[in-house]
Amino acid sequence: MAAPGKHPEMRVWQERPLNAETPPHLLAGADTTPIECFFVRSHGPLPEVGGSPSLVVDGLVGRPLELRLAELPARFDARTLTATLACAGNRRSELAALRAIPGQIPWGAGAIGTAVWSGAPLAAVLREAGVRAGARHVAFLGRDEASGCAFGGSIPLAKALSGEVLLAWAMNGRELPREHGGPLRALVPGYVGARSVKWLARVTVQREESRNPFQRDDYRLVPAGREPGPGVGVALGELPLNAVILAPADGATVPAGPLAVEGWALSGGGRAIERVEVSVDGGRAWSQAELLEDRGPWAWRLWRARLALSPGPAEIAARAWDSSGTPQPPDPAPLWNPRGYANAAWPRARVVARA
Ligand SMILES: Nc1nc2c(c(=O)[nH]1)N[C@H]1C(S)=C(S)[C@@H](COP(=O)(O)O)O[C@H]1N2
Numbered sequence: 001m002a003a004p005g006k007h008p009e010m011r012v013w014q015e016r017p018l019n020a021e022t023p024p025h026l027l028a029g030a031d032t033t034p035i036e037c038f039f040v041r042s043h044g045p046l047p048e049v050g051g052s053p054s055l056v057v058d059g060l061v062g063r064p065l066e067l068r069l070a071e072l073p074a075r076f077d078a079r080t081l082t083a084t085l086a087c088a089g090n091r092r093s094e095l096a097a098l099r100a101i102p103g104q105i106p107w108g109a110g111a112i113g114t115a116v117w118s119g120a121p122l123a124a125v126l127r128e129a130g131v132r133a134g135a136r137h138v139a140f141l142g143r144d145e146a147s148g149c150a151f152g153g154s155i156p157l158a159k160a161l162s163g164e165v166l167l168a169w170a171m172n173g174r175e176l177p178r179e180h181g182g183p184l185r186a187l188v189p190g191y192v193g194a195r196s197v198k199w200l201a202r203v204t205v206q207r208e209e210s211r212n213p214f215q216r217d218d219y220r221l222v223p224a225g226r227e228p229g230p231g232v233g234v235a236l237g238e239l240p241l242n243a244v245i246l247a248p249a250d251g252a253t254v255p256a257g258p259l260a261v262e263g264w265a266l267s268g269g270g271r272a273i274e275r276v277e278v279s280v281d282g283g284r285a286w287s288q289a290e291l292l293e294d295r296g297p298w299a300w301r302l303w304r305a306r307l308a309l310s311p312g313p314a315e316i317a318a319r320a321w322d323s324s325g326t327p328q329p330p331d332p333a334p335l336w337n338p339r340g341y342a343n344a345a346w347p348r349a350r351v352v353a354r355a
Pocket residue numbers: 038039040041042043044085086087088142143144146151152179180181192193194195196197198199
């Protein structure tokens with residue numbers, strides 16, 4: 001299966017709607033991900049956005065707005081930032097290997113990418129509308145029909161006013177591509193991808209969290225042993241501290257001797273990556289990885305290390321720390337949850353070194 005406009009080596013889980021992940025070798029070595037290599041996660045068909053579409057801003061505001069999308073760049077000062085977008089279901093396959101997770105795409109570690117996004121800060125738009133007392137959340141609504149309703153979700157008002165949340169119309173210096181939510185999407189850095197609502201039609205300031213099924217039923221961390229349902233568990237927001245090994249591939253055969261290992265580390269909430277360590281014996285002894293260029297608080301930090309492998313099997317592991325000092329959990333088993341979200345266990349690559 002191939003996806004139009006996408007790299008031929010993308011892993012296509014579903015063609016219509018398009019759901020495709022990036023294989024590790026296309027993510028390695030590039031701190032921003034080219035659009036043709038950027039993962040796509042869509043719950044419903046691409047909406048037709050014709051005519052002169054507008055964005056409605058309503059709810060608990062002093063002045064409801066209806067903004068023509070074409071006028072946004074002239075009306076608001078654009079902000080450009082580098083941010084990693086990660087699906088909450090990234091690395092689900094490792095959880096599904098422990099216990100089945102039916103009805104969900106078994107993403108590997110490639111439902112993630114980093115781009116340079118430009119748009120109007122949501123804070124500036126909300127300032128123009130005037131947020132009223134009692135407001136606690138800001139809800140987004142898309143134009144697509146995803147399982148019977150438009151896709152939507154919400155974020156806390158404090159995050160919405162933070163300045164880093166964009167109403168984005170450009171990605172990597174190009175007009176926002178349709179499959180990534182063009183002409184306009186929300187971009188919520190440091191949060192699970194699901195809150196970065198594509199094909200944005202409406203922004204509603206409100207007292208409560210969004211009642212959209214993708215906030216109320218889906219994209220919630222449900223305790224193991226409970227049935228997912230409306231309001232069960234917590235709505236996902238900030239991303240956990242996470243890291244992935246991009247090379248060597250899990251299961252690879254490599255020459256014994258020096259081995260280059262590379263990957264990414266990312267934290268939510270804008271916390272900086274302080275340290276990444278790698279192990280060649282499954283996590284008993286560790287050595288420091290080198291952190292590559294810092295692209296700011298919302299982007300992953302690429303890292304690399306050189307290890308020495310003796311002939312035979314080896315288990316390479318990695319772990320990251322962020323500025324809060326939080327460690328990553330060693331194993332995915334205690335993280336298992338019915339929908340398979342938020343796997344942030346140490347990444348491991350089992351390899352065989354040949355003399
Ligand atoms: N309108 C709409 N917005 C959406 C989605 C969707 O299906 N419809 N999928 C969400 C999910 S789950 C993710 S991970 C990201 C994926 O963004 P991308 O396809 O640009 O990579 O978009 C989010 N925004």
